[in-house]
Amino acid sequence: MKILAIGAHFDDVELGCGGALAAHAARGDEVYVFVATVSGFTNQYDQSVRSSDVARAEAEEAMKVLGVKQMFCGDFKTLEVEFVDSLNIQILRLVEQLAIEQVYAHWTGDIHHDHQAVARASLHSCRHVPRLLMYRSNWYHSTLDFRGNFYVDITDHWDAKEQAIRAHQSEMERTGAKWISFFRNEAENAGQRIGVRYAEVYEVVKWLQS
Template identity: 40%
Template structure:
């Protein structure tokens, strides 16, 4: 089974569904993560991306994809949708985890 977790910022996925992702990895599922923004509003973006990669290793994710958008400056437009679609096509997930629709992220 292939799992894709998509979060707005570094650490959102860990707060939101790390336990679930760990269980998937322990079962042998392929876990992938995508982080849309660089998290620069919450700290230095280089540090946050390093921390994200380390967290992904602990979780058991095979790969982390980064959207590369500046924190708080993400806009939903054709380019951003295409970046997400590209990852979805590459991973071909059976299950996708992301934020609750009414979340302010």
């Protein structure tokens, strides 16, 4: 099976669906990732927090950990992604050229500006892909409810997910490694609901069972 995970920034797919991607790779599926932005950004005081070069280097290391076959990168600036045709075309071309059969995309209810735009573009450009799941990749509240109704057992792949997240050393330093504790707790809670140690939960957009 050919899998495409779509994220706005380097680190989004690791946080949102890293365990599932590692599981796919372990089963022999072809796993691809598309990241829309260069992912460098500055804070509210115009101080550089992470350079684009560092972000990409960290992501490339994370992709190796997860077993991703190839990562494709867009050139949008962080916090400047819009639901525009240039983004749609980039995703649609990958879907068609790689003959993608299943997609992991941002949740459309995410409050992050870039995440919302990429989510909308994913739904638009992947409209002919038979399987599409939405993931969460941050811990912020939304006015919408994430309807998690599809679970993936990542018990055997949590270590790979954590290692991939830790590959983003610049973000680990910025957040004090809070990502690890938060997403481990999320995975434990999801796993408890379905009787496994660790799981990822998704909202189904569509799922064709053959």
